[in-house]
Amino acid sequence: xxxxxxxxxxxxxxxxxxxxxxxxxxxxxxxxxxxxxxxxxxxxxxxxxxxxxxxxxxxxxxxxxxxxxxxxxxxxxxxxxxxxxxxxxxxxxxxxxxxxxxx
Amino acid sequence: xxxxxxxxxxxxxxxxxxxxxxxxxxxxxxxxxxxxxxxxxxxxxxxxxxxxxxxxxxxxxxxxxxxxxxxxxxxxxxxxxxxxxxxxxxxxxxxxxxxxxxxxxxxxxxxxxxxxxxxxxxxxxxxxxxxxxxxxxxxxxxxxxxxxxxxxxxxxxxxxxxxxxxxxxxxxxxxxxxxxxxxxxxxxxxxxxxxxxxxxxxxxxxxxxxxxxxxxxxxxxxxxxxxxxxxxxxxxxxxxxxxxxxxxxxxxxxxxxxxxxxxxxxxxxxxxxxxxxxxxxxxxxxxxxxxxxxxxxxxxxxxxxxxxxxxxxxxxxxxxxxxxxxxxxxxxxxxxxxxxxxxxxxxxxxxxxxxxxxxxxxxxxxxxxxxxxxxxxxxxxxxxxxxxxxxxxxxxxxxxxxxxxxxxxxxxxxxxxxxxxxxxxxxxxxxxxxxxxxxxxxxxxxxxxxxxxxxxxxxxxxxxxxxxxxxxxxxxxxxxxxxxxxxxxxxxxxxxxxxxxxxxxxxxxxxxxxxxxxxxxxxxxxxxxxxxxxxxxxxxxxxxxxxxxxxxxxxxxxxxxxxxxxxxxxxxxxxxxxxxxxxxxxxxxxxxxxxxxxxxxxxxxxxxxxxxxxxxxxxxxxxxxxxxxxxxxxxxxxxxxxxxxxxxxxxxxxxxxxxxxxxxxxxxxxxxxxxxxxxxxxxxxxxxxxxxxxxxxxxxxxxxxxxxxxxxxxxxxxxxxxxxxxxxxxxxxxxxxxxxxxxxxxxxxxxxxxxxxxxxxxxxxxxxxxxxxxxxxxxxxxxxxxxxxxxxxxxxxxxx
Numbered sequence: 001x002x003x004x005x006x007x008x009x010x011x012x013x014x015x016x017x018x019x020x021x022x023x024x025x026x027x028x029x030x031x032x033x034x035x036x037x038x039x040x041x042x043x044x045x046x047x048x049x050x051x052x053x054x055x056x057x058x059x060x061x062x063x064x065x066x067x068x069x070x071x072x073x074x075x076x077x078x079x080x081x082x083x084x085x086x087x088x089x090x091x092x093x094x095x096x097x098x099x100x101x102x103x
Numbered sequence: 104x105x106x107x108x109x110x111x112x113x114x115x116x117x118x119x120x121x122x123x124x125x126x127x128x129x130x131x132x133x134x135x136x137x138x139x140x141x142x143x144x145x146x147x148x149x150x151x152x153x154x155x156x157x158x159x160x161x162x163x164x165x166x167x168x169x170x171x172x173x174x175x176x177x178x179x180x181x182x183x184x185x186x187x188x189x190x191x192x193x194x195x196x197x198x199x200x201x202x203x204x205x206x207x208x209x210x211x212x213x214x215x216x217x218x219x220x221x222x223x224x225x226x227x228x229x230x231x232x233x234x235x236x237x238x239x240x241x242x243x244x245x246x247x248x249x250x251x252x253x254x255x256x257x258x259x260x261x262x263x264x265x266x267x268x269x270x271x272x273x274x275x276x277x278x279x280x281x282x283x284x285x286x287x288x289x290x291x292x293x294x295x296x297x298x299x300x301x302x303x304x305x306x307x308x309x310x311x312x313x314x315x316x317x318x319x320x321x322x323x324x325x326x327x328x329x330x331x332x333x334x335x336x337x338x339x340x341x342x343x344x345x346x347x348x349x350x351x352x353x354x355x356x357x358x359x360x361x362x363x364x365x366x367x368x369x370x371x372x373x374x375x376x377x378x379x380x381x382x383x384x385x386x387x388x389x390x391x392x393x394x395x396x397x398x399x400x401x402x403x404x405x406x407x408x409x410x411x412x413x414x415x416x417x418x419x420x421x422x423x424x425x426x427x428x429x430x431x432x433x434x435x436x437x438x439x440x441x442x443x444x445x446x447x448x449x450x451x452x453x454x455x456x457x458x459x460x461x462x463x464x465x466x467x468x469x470x471x472x473x474x475x476x477x478x479x480x481x482x483x484x485x486x487x488x489x490x491x492x493x494x495x496x497x498x499x500x501x502x503x504x505x506x507x508x509x510x511x512x513x514x515x516x517x518x519x520x521x522x523x524x525x526x527x528x529x530x531x532x533x534x535x536x537x538x539x540x541x542x543x544x545x546x547x548x549x550x551x552x553x554x555x556x557x558x559x560x561x562x563x564x565x566x567x568x569x570x571x572x573x574x575x576x577x578x579x580x581x582x583x584x585x586x587x588x589x590x591x592x593x594x595x596x597x598x599x600x601x602x603x604x605x606x607x608x609x610x611x612x613x614x615x616x617x618x619x620x621x622x623x624x625x626x627x628x629x630x631x632x633x634x635x636x637x638x639x640x641x642x643x644x645x646x647x648x649x650x651x652x653x654x655x656x657x658x659x660x661x662x663x664x665x666x667x668x669x670x671x672x673x674x675x676x677x678x679x680x681x682x683x684x685x686x687x688x689x690x691x692x693x694x695x696x697x698x699x700x701x702x703x704x705x706x707x708x709x710x711x712x713x714x715x716x717x718x719x720x721x722x723x724x725x726x727x728x729x730x731x732x733x734x735x736x737x738x739x740x741x742x743x744x745x746x747x748x749x750x751x752x753x754x755x756x757x758x759x760x761x762x763x764x765x766x767x768x769x770x771x772x773x774x775x776x777x778x779x780x781x782x783x784x785x786x787x788x789x790x791x792x793x794x795x796x797x798x799x800x801x802x803x804x805x806x807x808x809x810x811x812x813x814x815x816x817x818x819x820x821x822x823x824x825x826x827x828x829x830x831x832x833x834x835x836x837x838x839x840x841x842x843x844x845x846x847x848x849x850x851x852x853x854x855x856x857x858x859x860x861x862x863x864x865x866x867x868x869x870x871x872x873x874x875x876x877x878x879x880x881x882x883x884x885x886x887x888x889x890x891x892x893x894x895x896x897x898x899x900x901x902x903x
Contacts, residue, residue, distance in 0.1 A: 035501075035711055036523060037497075041705055041707065041713055042624075042625040042626070042627045042666070042668070042705045042706065042707040042713070043625075043707040043711045043712060043713045044711075045625050045627075045666075045668055045707070046624035046625050046668065046707045046708070046709065046710075046711040047711040049624070049625075049668060049669065049670055050624075050709070050711065052670075053670075053671055057504070059504065059518065059520070061519075061520050082670055085668075085670050086654075086670075089652075089654045089666050089668065090654065090656070092627055092666055093627075093654060093655070093656035093664035093665075093666055094656060094658075094664075095703075
């Protein structure tokens with residue numbers, strides 16, 4: 001398998017959707033990156049929402065569960081629930097500042 | 104010791120004897136003419152000189168042994184030797200073929216005369232020689248002939264470890280005693296100075312098995328002695344010293360099994376090893392043992408085996424998954440060494456089956472869609488568990504779920520997609536549960552194709568294991584598949600639809616329509632605005648986002664972040680419509696336009712896939728009067744815009760010198776006025792002007808300042824034409840210098856287009872901005888600057 005292709009894909013997604021890779025390095029867990037694509041986007045929110053609503057139907061990876069456990073901030077509480085969803089929504093709102101859509 | 108008297112004949116072939124005198128025995132062609140008596144040990148040298156020539160001799164032998172030898176038979180010629188008594192009777196014959204030596208031995212004979220005949224049996228064929236003599240000797244004294252002995256090993260240079268088993272070998276003979284001699288063996292540890300007996304009265308077997316004693320020596324020798332029945336003896340000693348060394352333990356390495364083997368009970372498997380020892384690998388004795396389980400007793404498979412390096416073992420019927428074999432080597436000194444199977448091997452009762460694992464091929468997935476890949480196992484017997492690791496490209500495909508299919512529905516299934524690009528699926532094992540033989544899917548893995556990719560992605564089987572009902576690994580062949588990806592670009596369009604003109608202090612509503620042709624799970628965007636002009640008040644969900652959770656963040660000045668999603672699960676429906684409405688308040692003192700712009704915009708499908716978003720911003724035009732000042736001949740002409748809904752009661756004009764921050768009232772005008780000329784402006788001076796508006800409630804708002812100065816005397820400008828208009832516009836100008844500049848400005852004072860009037864009597868404008876696009880309908884200003892002089896004309900552009 002070409003191990004570079006996923007990284008390229010993430011880069012393209014990040015470019016298209018103003019997802020920020022800043023602070024996400026290989027080997028680190030990006031808080032909120034529930035779908036483990038290396039970027040914090042609304043896709044992470046949807047992934048987490050789906051999992052909280054239906055854990056069996058929408059399983060998360062181990063890293064995804066760790067990254068999605070954002071409540072309370074900085075350390076998590078080991079449980080994925082609606083509070084993590086709300087906290088992740090807040091993270092996403094604070095992570096604005098991209099240029100997509102600027103005139 | 105002498106045996107009983109009698110005549111015993113022995114014919115031997117011996118080597119040549121010494122040479123004596125020439126032939127001088129003829130005539131001796133008959134027994135009566137025999138030459139003699141021949142003395143003991145006399146060498147007779149003679150010839151068979153013709154085809155009919157024979158030679159007769161006689162001896163008067165003493166009692167005891169008589170030995171007659173014929174040597175030096177000419178090359179290519181066969182001579183025979185006969186012993187004859189007085190009556191002509193043949194007593195003995197030596198007729199070896201060819202020109203071999205001949206010998207006749209008479210043991211323990213009585214004292215008597217014997218006749219000797221030498222003849223050439225093939226003389227008629229020319230096998231005789233008158234030039235090359237033969238030699239004949241008779242020995243018949245009564246003395247005993249001692250035995251001969253030669254020590255073969257050890258003969259010097261050998262290194263024999265203590266305790267090793269060695270053979271001392273020799274060669275001994277005593278023809279007169281039929282080689283019946285007694286052998287004794289001695290050992291010297293000091294190079295022959297002193298001797299110690301090892302063995303006595305041994306048979307003349309040529310070898311003696313000797314266990315090397317624990318007496319290391321660098322100068323050992325062995326002596327072997329042969330003693331005949333008459334007590335005559337001969338000894339031979341090692342030609343050089345040999346070494347007796349201290350014993351070292353052997354080395355042994357088990358080569359097979361090494362662990363991991365799956366052997367079937369009753370099959371013959373080969374146990375292999377390699378063993379060596381300083382006393383010689385061949386001297387080692389080997390023991391082989393088997394153990395089932397980690398702490399069980401060892402069972403001997405073979406003991407005291409030769410060090411052949413292999414042992415064929417009919418595999419034990421003990422079914423185990425933790426079998427080991429141990430091989431032990433023992434040398435002659437009792438030192439041992441062992442080696443045991445590094446890992447564990449298994450023993451099974453029946454042969455293992457085979458399984459073919461395949462992934463369903465021919466899958467075509469459109470971007471953003473999910474597809475199921477079936478995993479089939481074709482096998483000839485039931486199995487209890489399957490474990491497989493699939494590899495894929497996470498840039499193209501996202502692993503979602505896996506589940507047991509019909510044939511394995513009774514087995515528990517677990518899925519691990521921790522590793523990007525890999526998914527691990529395990530079915531079973533579950534005690535007592537098996538899947539029936541046959542073919543068909545046993546599991547299904549669901550993949551999601553990502554947006555923006557097309558082509559073919561491979562699903563590969565990285566690892567796969569299938570266990571039979573006894574949970575033994577089956578021989579497995581695994582194949583992958585390919586997924587064809589069909590590109591599809593989904594998208595969402597966001598737009599701001601703000602009102603055109605608003606009055607200061609007004610509350611305005613800006614709807615955000617969203618166009619989407621697919622379901623959305625979440626929508627997020629940041630809206631940027633000018634906080635000096637607008638202040639966000641509230642966000643209301645639109646029909647398309649009703650029922651979703653709306654989160655907002657306005658902590659960043661000049662930005663409002665919005666996020667819509669369904670915490671309980673749900674989707675935004677496809678189609679068009681308003682997503683939300685944002686309410687702003689227009690600042691009371693905010694002149695000019697402001698932009699509402701999208702910053703970050705994102706949307707995601709219910710599956711969590713990001714989709715492209717196109718966002719278009721808008722601008723607001725707060726309804727503020729726009730004050731302008733232009734140079735006019737003899738004064739400064741002021742002009743201003745007037746919002747249609749403005750309810751003014753009076754207008755005041757204020758002026759200050761350029762370096763004076765305190766304006767003073769210049770004029771009070773009626774609320775309908777839209778221009779004023781300051782005729783008192785000092786030529787060549789720059790002034791600042793303000794416009795103050797009094798509303799009907801008594802409020803006062805001040806706009807400005809703008810700068811203005813008196814135009815140069817030579818500068819003259821006319822009125823633009825047509826105004827209002829939609830096509831080309833003409834502005835008469837006169838008296839301008841080469842450096843004059845003409846600009847088109849919008850109501851916010853921003854440059855729309857720069858024109859070039861130099862050398863012409865008019866300025867022409869085609870109604871297009873600097874980007875070549877036709878400017879939107881609205882109010883614009885033409886401004887001419889020529890040194891210190893300037894002129895401004897207000898124009899209205901109509902839509903075409």
